Amino acid sequence: MPQTRPNRTLGPRHDEFWAGCANGELRLQRCAACGVVAWPVTSACEECGSPDLVFETLSGRGTMTSWCTFHYDYYRGVLPLPHDTVLVELEEGPQFISNPFNLDPKDMKVGMPVKVNFIDCEDAGGVFRLPVFERA
Ligand SMILES: [Zn+2]
Numbered sequence: 001m002p003q004t005r006p007n008r009t010l011g012p013r014h015d016e017f018w019a020g021c022a023n024g025e026l027r028l029q030r031c032a033a034c035g036v037v038a039w040p041v042t043s044a045c046e047e048c049g050s051p052d053l054v055f056e057t058l059s060g061r062g063t064m065t066s067w068c069t070f071h072y073d074y075y076r077g078v079l080p081l082p083h084d085t086v087l088v089e090l091e092e093g094p095q096f097i098s099n100p101f102n103l104d105p106k107d108m109k110v111g112m113p114v115k116v117n118f119i120d121c122e123d124a125g126g127v128f129r130l131p132v133f134e135r136a
Helices: 014-022
Strands: 027-031 053-057 061-070 083-090 095-098 113-123 126-135
Touching: 014 027, 014 053, 014 126, 095 126
Parallel strands: none
Antiparallel strands: 027 053, 061 083, 061 113, 083 095, 113 126
16 A cells, blocks of 8 residues: 655656656766766756766665654645654765654664665656655
8 A cells, every 4th residue: 555645746857757766766867077966966067067967876875964753844745744764875976855664763874874775656747656764
């Protein structure tokens, strides 16, 4: 049973990100000019301005940078309260906001190795797989 989530951003470039997730791959854009991995999805590199960005499959590994528990209903009932959010520094560089998977906030530590997993979700655009992070 997919979890209901807030609506994703869809369209050019975003669809390629979600197609990767559907295949169990965390695919982000790497700048062909300077090599920086961009996130969130963008039309130009934030480092050098180049529009030459190519999707590649990342390792899915990272380290826990921060986390918090939301008690306020920002999503008007779409997400049950409270819900946990994590900030992960991906091995390839970007900071990635996500949800923890099988991980309680009391067990989280800064610098803890984590890896991506994918859970079944749905929004107004249909069923999709959401990248979430668990203990590595
Ligand atoms: Zn660049």
